[in-house]
Amino acid sequence: MSTPETPNLHGVFRFVARLHTLSKRGMRAALANEPKCRYGMLQHLYNLIEQHGYDGAIYVSDIARYMHQPMPAVSRGLRAMEQDGHITRETDPNDRRKTLVRITPEGERARSANEQAMNAYFARIMARLTPEELAQANAVKDALLAAIEAENESMAQPTRKGEPPHDQNI
DSSP states (O other): OOOSSSOOHHHHHHHHHHHHHHHHHHHHHHTTTSOOOOHHHHHHHHHHHHHHOBTTEEEHHHHHHHHTOOHHHHHHHHHHHHHTTSEEEEEETTEEEEEEEEEOHHHHHHHHHHHHHHHHHHHHHHHTSOHHHHHHHHHHHHHHHHHHHHHHHHHOOOOOTTOOOTTTTO
């Protein structure tokens, strides 16, 4: 039973699940007429290149480090985007042991078109809210994220070297 001090977790989880399901459905519809691409992966790669790249490219090892993913998983994702023609991988001319990743012009066109469609979709959603509702939503979002970050930090316990974190399957 919930009280004002302990919110109904079922309701919170249901809200998050519905938000996820409905927004995913809407995003899929918004992207239906756009160039096919692995938008999430391509956008993430674009952001990594913008933030940490060198001359429009980034090392595969840096992608794995910044994404906190093992190299085989990163390589699989890169291979799929390469097969789609959205990225190229090339050996670094200064260090032949390293591989650079670049987004191709075709990949950039697909990413940009998908980004514009997503921005338009979420702008239409925001236009359905009053300024007061937007302010309330932002205040609640910011407060909830801050509370989650504070709680997670208070619970953070260093793991032993080589030991996976307990939340691997969440």
